[in-house]
Amino acid sequence: MTTNKSIHLMKRPTGGPIDDSLFEIRENEVRDINDGEVLVKQNMMSLDPAMFGWMSPDTESYIPPVELGDVMRSSGIGEVVASKSDKFQVGDRVMGMMGWQHYYVGSAEGLNKIEAPVSDEAVLSVFALPGLTATQGLIKVGQPKSGETLIVTGAAGSVGSIVGQLAKAEGLNVIGVVGSDEKAEWITKELGFDGAINYKTDDLAAKLDELAPKGIDLFFENTGGPIQHHIFERMNAHGRVVVCGLIADYPKAEPAPGPSWLNVIKKRIRIEGFTMPDHFGEIPQLLQTLTPYVMGGKVKYRAHTLEGLESAITGLNLFFTGDNKGKLVVKF
Structure with a gap:
């Protein structure tokens, strides 16, 4: 036995x-x-x-x-x-x-x-939940447009890193929020992000003003935390916020308060939370979207x-x- x-x-x-x-x-x-x-x-x-x-x-x-x-x-x-x-x-x-x-x-x-003739590690890192979540969240929910500015929190993580690379492939200006200088260097030098913010050491307001002088069109949220408020204040009219995760709040008994809804009205911002179990029936179509990017070398992990x-x-x-x-x- x-x-x-x-x-x-x-x-x-x-x-x-x-x-x-x-x-x-x-x-x-x-x-x-x-x-x-x-x-x-x-x-x-x-x-x-x-x-x-x-x-x-x-x-x-x-x-x-x-x-x-x-x-x-x-x-x-x-x-x-x-x-x-x-x-x-x-x-x-x-x-x-x-x-x-x-x-x-x-x-x-x-x-x-x-x-597919790829390693187990690659399957779980790209073609499983991280890649499917990134593709659904960015392409289907976020509806990116070439020339827009996207910011993604948890940008060196399994989902965030793929979101940023897909957005670059779609012609967006991409900013990633990370927790170390090593991760900032990885997403900019290796993955091609246009800029990075270390939320632990950078002046958040000043860094956002530097990297997104024309404001933010698309916010892919993975973490929560104080930078969320700074980003929300800089959202452009008709911007979109894709809420995928809030890891900063998971260990807390009470979640931190979110941004004011006032800007939602003034700037006509669309906010949408999503989870992959709602879209398991769409996996074949999501893989059709994701696979060419991966095979073309536009998505690394x-x-x-x-x-x-x-x-x-x-x-x-x-x-x-x-x-x-x-x-x-x-x-x-």
């Missing part, structure tokens, strides 16, 4: 760092698969800021919370080692929501076969790889500290 190691959510976070007290590590024999099911050995799984929402008790969010006692939710990539499904054969490489565990056993529905299943627990805190460099993944 095959033994599976899995990590289960046992308590809800109440603010502050994530630690072992919220989880339980278990080892159990993998059950036999039934008709329509597969057994997948995961090779790598993704860590995403959305996990903080999935661990919360909020039942009114876009996706139900992880039930206490259940395997922690995550997407991953691995190899089918047993199949009773017409959809997959042994040896197929698949991606899907398989959780914090070495082996996934369950329905084949929701898993997708990966045939870097990954921050953690080793071993247990590293996922404290690894989540890298989102709070900003010490992760690129897409955060866990390799088994």
